[in-house]
Amino acid sequence: MRQIVKDYEVIDPIIGSTLLPGGESASPKELIFHILKDNAAKVEVLDIGFGKGGLGEMLKANAATTHWSVDGVDGFEGSCNNPEMFAREIYRNVWHGMAQSIPSDRLAKYDIIxxxxxxxxxxAETAKWLLRTLLTSMGEHSFLFISTPLWFYPQHSQQSGDLEEHLIGVPATSMMALIPMMYAVNHPLIGGFVLGKRSLEFVEFFQPTTDKSFSFQRGSLLASAVNCQTVPGRFITLKQ
Incomplete structure (x- = not known):
C-alpha cells in the first residue's frame, strides 16, 4: 500500500489526478459513539474505504471524540487525492490501497475498525475472506463496525476505477447470525452492526448473495424475520 498521509502531513501527494473524492455512506454512522464505555479514552480508529471522509469529519466535529486518532485506507485514487480534507487534519494516516492488503499486525492495534x-x-468470496481476516486480526477487545445494504442495492460506477459498483447483497439473517453486540438500521434498509471478537465463531454463517433479484422487498422480509427493521434514530444493544 502507498502511504499518502503520515502523522497528518501529506508525504506522497497524488499529482495530476482528475478523479474526485467519492463514496458517501448511508450507514448509521452515529452508532460509533455508542460502542465504547468511555469515549474519553485514547482511541484509535481505522476507516476502511473512507471515501469523502464523512466518518472522520463526524468524529472530529464531536467534542467527545475529537481527540480520537483516525486512519484511513481507500482503494480509489480520488479519495486519496483530497488535499483540502488532509489540510484540516481529519485523518492521521492515509493509505491508498485495498483493504485486503492491510497487514494483520496493523489491524491488531486499532480499537475500532x-x-x-x-x-x-x-x-462474495472476497467479502467472506475479508470479514474473517478482520475478525481474526483485530485485538481481543476491539470492535468491527460494519455497515451494508441488507438487499442487493443497485449501484454502478460513476468514475473510472471508483469501485462503486455493488457486486453482492447481504441478507439481514447473515449479519444477525454473527451475533452483533449492537446494531441500527437506516432507510433504505442500510444496516450498521458492531461485532466483537466472538463473531469469529459464527463467521461461517455470513453468506452474501450475487442474486440481483434480491430486492428491497425480499430484504425487508428477511429483516423482519429476525426483527432487524428500520427504526430512525434507534440503536439496539443485544445481550451477550
Missing part, C-alpha cells in the same frame, strides 16, 4: 458500505463492493 470501520467497514462502512464497503463489503457490498466486493465479490
Amino acid at each position: 470501520c467497514l462502512l458500505d464497503v463489503i457490498e463492493h466486493l465479490t
Whole structure:
C-alpha cells in the first residue's frame, strides 16, 4: 500500500489526478459513539474505504471524540487525492490501497475498525475472506463496525476505477447470525452492526448473495424475520 498521509502531513501527494473524492455512506454512522464505555479514552480508529471522509469529519466535529486518532485506507485514487480534507487534519494516516492488503499486525492495534458500505463492493468470496481476516486480526477487545445494504442495492460506477459498483447483497439473517453486540438500521434498509471478537465463531454463517433479484422487498422480509427493521434514530444493544 502507498502511504499518502503520515502523522497528518501529506508525504506522497497524488499529482495530476482528475478523479474526485467519492463514496458517501448511508450507514448509521452515529452508532460509533455508542460502542465504547468511555469515549474519553485514547482511541484509535481505522476507516476502511473512507471515501469523502464523512466518518472522520463526524468524529472530529464531536467534542467527545475529537481527540480520537483516525486512519484511513481507500482503494480509489480520488479519495486519496483530497488535499483540502488532509489540510484540516481529519485523518492521521492515509493509505491508498485495498483493504485486503492491510497487514494483520496493523489491524491488531486499532480499537475500532470501520467497514462502512464497503463489503457490498466486493465479490462474495472476497467479502467472506475479508470479514474473517478482520475478525481474526483485530485485538481481543476491539470492535468491527460494519455497515451494508441488507438487499442487493443497485449501484454502478460513476468514475473510472471508483469501485462503486455493488457486486453482492447481504441478507439481514447473515449479519444477525454473527451475533452483533449492537446494531441500527437506516432507510433504505442500510444496516450498521458492531461485532466483537466472538463473531469469529459464527463467521461461517455470513453468506452474501450475487442474486440481483434480491430486492428491497425480499430484504425487508428477511429483516423482519429476525426483527432487524428500520427504526430512525434507534440503536439496539443485544445481550451477550
